[in-house]
Amino acid sequence: MVNAIIDGRAVSVQAGTTILDAARSAGIPIPHLCYLKGINEIAACRMCVVEVEGIERLVTACDNVVLEGMVISTNSPRVRRARRTNLRLLLSPHDTSCTTCIRSGNCELQTLSQELNIHYQPYAVKPERSRIDLDAPLIREAGKCIKCMRCVQICDKVQGMHIWDVAGTGSRTTVDVSFNRLLKNTDCTYCGQCVTHCPTGALTARDDTNAVFRALEDPNITTVIQVAPAVRVAWAESFGLDPAFATTGRMVAALRRVGFDYVFDTNFTADLTIMEEGSEFLHRFTHRDQYAWPMFTSCCPGWVRFVKGQFPAYTDNLSTAKSPQQMFGAMAKSYFAQRKGIDPHRMFVVSVMPCISKKSECRLPTMADACGDPDVDVVLTTRELGRLLRSEHIVPADLPEESFDSPLGSGTGAAVIFGATGGVMDAALRSAYFLVTGRNPDPDAFAEVRGDKPWKEATYTIPGAGEVRVAVVSGLGNTRHLMEALEKGRAEYDFVEVMACPGGCAGGGGQPIHEGEELAAERGARLWQLDADAPVRFSHENPDVQALYREFLGAPLGEKSHHLLHTDHRGWSLPVFRREE
Structure with missing residues (x-):
């Protein structure tokens, strides 16, 4: 000492x-x-x-x-x-147009300026010119960059993608996309960790709230919104509400006040994902010689971009199941539209996600299976949801609790943990055990895949199927280590869950930003508690999912399920960039 x-x-x-x-x-x-x-x-x-x-x-x-x-x-x-x-x-090269900056009120530079009582600037202000590319879901404004290097270090040391770098020399030194590329021409996963660790508004998610407002204002459009599991434990942080008070019911009430015609829960299609992905795993597991191993989950679009760009030989190892977001869009514009007699071409599906990469996923050409239009029209981050509510003068503290609409609004405990690292694996194993044995396991039997450890391994015995070797990893730097271990034969698994963001979706790049705080573990713990308190903890016991198969889909992996709920990961490509040695 x-x-x-x-x-x-x-x-x-x-x-x-x-x-x-x-x-x-x-x-x-x-x-x-x-x-x-x-x-x-x-x-x-x-x-x-x-x-x-x-x-x-x-x-x-x-x-x-x-x-x-x-x-x-x-x-x-x-x-x-x-x-x-x-x-x-x-501040001298900084664009100080704080009134039009997304980070105004939550900016470390702004906070320090106030604390240090800076009310005038003796130096000439000459902001760096920005090259803003609105085609990418992640936006960089050079005039707001303070060259702190956080984005470079997070991308290099934590995520291992090396997208950002120092460019120029002398007074022209800046931070930009490496090798003088546009962001859309890189294999960036759009995980958004650079955004959540930027102290200013230099890095942000593309704001899509105006597209939502236009849809809400059109009387000829039916607006449908879905909310991801991890959003419910973070949506009210920007309003300063206690987590115990900021319930899912109040979030639903807030969205109805905004004007959405239907408010649904992505938990419904998280349960649906388990039915499809779990069935797919069991099919592959019992026909091992026909498939490459291990099978990877496909819920995280940042991870899908990562494996296609960094380890393309493993693309076919991905589950063909769409993510819950995309399954929901397909069900909304097919099953739900038919039930309600709504023209799917006049339906506008909005997702609220803890993720920036979801903005890219919904625009993939392989995600338009229900009616030919994109299954999901717009993705908003949790931060954008906060701005949406403020724009409509919604005061969440004054709202009563309301329920999601039916039938796409029900979910189980197995669905809500999709937002935490290990949750998809835990939920899949619960239902896989049932699909093989015909009986439910203890819902807490797979606890080894839970927790904050970035790379977790376990082996479980499913009677009638045998031993299943599983792994769970979060954060792309950790994922790279796992993939290299697979390539070199140092690790062997049957089923692997990957989340691009450390801690899973709870720590996603679209979640509220709190300087100096990493809240993935805290938010994830609340998701696990919601699962523990849920009356139904198995995806296969969701009555609305059961009805969906009975009335519309037929069976998991059936013809209609395959058309609407599965995708071809080779149906789109990432930009190819080869660094000259």
């Missing part, structure tokens, strides 16, 4: 602790912009400078450790002057 004095307080910390962490342990905040613990510790922004007695220069708190006897001032007049100067320099 080493002892120091920080702002007059005696502090004792482990040797090797940074000044920033030592101050934080004493409840003393030190501002910073570029710092991400263990990921981006480059002291580039200089906002964390502090004064250390006996040292002539100010030192950065994020990359200097506490030494025995240090006397540190974190907010002396000298420190405040230096921070103001540094921040004004950061």
Whole structure:
């Protein structure tokens, strides 16, 4: 342990602790912009400078450790002057049109400007010109970039995709897509982790709320909205509501006030996904010589883009089942439209997802099977949902609880855990066990696939089928390690669940942003609790899914199911880019 004095307080910390962490342990905040613990510790922004007695220069708190006897001032007049100067320099090439910025009110640069009492700018403001590409679901505005390098480091160290890089030299140095490409011409998975870790509005998801408003205003269009499992545990964070109060029922009520004709739950098609994907796995498992192994889940479009771009030889290992989002769109524009006598060409299907990559998925040419139009018309992120509600002056705290519409609004505990890492695997194993044995397992029998560990393995015995070796992985950097282990023969599995974002959809790139907080584990825990409290915990016991097969689809993997609920992953291609050695 080493002892120091920080702002007059005696502090004792482990040797090797940074000044920033030592101050934080004493409840003393030190501002910073570029710092991400263990990921981006480059002291580039200089906002964390502090004064250390006996040292002539100010030192950065994020990359200097506490030494025995240090006397540190974190907010002396000298420190405040230096921070103001540094921040004004950061603002000089910054587009400060805060009133039209999506991150206004949730921007670290804006917050620091207020805290440091910056109300004028002595330096000429010359924002970098932006090259905005609205064809991609992820948008970068160069004029709002502060060159903190967070996006580069998250993409390199956590996700391993190397999409972002430093470009230019001298005063022209900037952050841009690597190798001078447009984002749409890369194999970016659109996971959005760069967005959720950007301290400003330089990286955002493409905003599609105006398309939704146009549909809502058209009396000739029937508007249908579905809400993904992970959204229910995050939708009200931007309103500051307690999670216990921010129920799914109040979310449904809010969407009805916005004006949607039908409000449905993606949990319904999560259960449907289990029926199709679970049946597909059992078919492959009992005809092993006809298929490549292991079989991968296909619910996460970021993962699908990753495997097609990084490990294309494994494309046929993907389950052919569509994601719950796309299954819902297909069912809405076929089964539901027929039941209600609605022209599917005049139906507008909106998804609320914790994901940016879903915006790309709904535009794939292979996702238009119900009536020839896209099965899902627009995808909104959880953040966009918050903006939608604010635009309509909805106050969630004042709303009663309401139920989803029927019949596409019911879901089980097995469906809600799709939003947490390990949830798809857990739900699939529950129903696979039933489909083989005719009886339900203990719904908590597959707990080894749960939890926050980024790469989990387990082996289960299903009577009548044999041993099933499974793995669950989240985060694309971890996924790369798993895929390399498969390639080199160091690992063998039968069934693998992959989620592109660390922690699964609960930590998705479209979820609310909280600076310095990673909430995937906390949100995921609430999803597991919803499963534990659910009256029905098996997808095959969803009565509306049973009725759907009886009345419309016939059977899992049947002709109609295959046409509407499955896809050809080779039916579209990623841009091909070869780096010259």
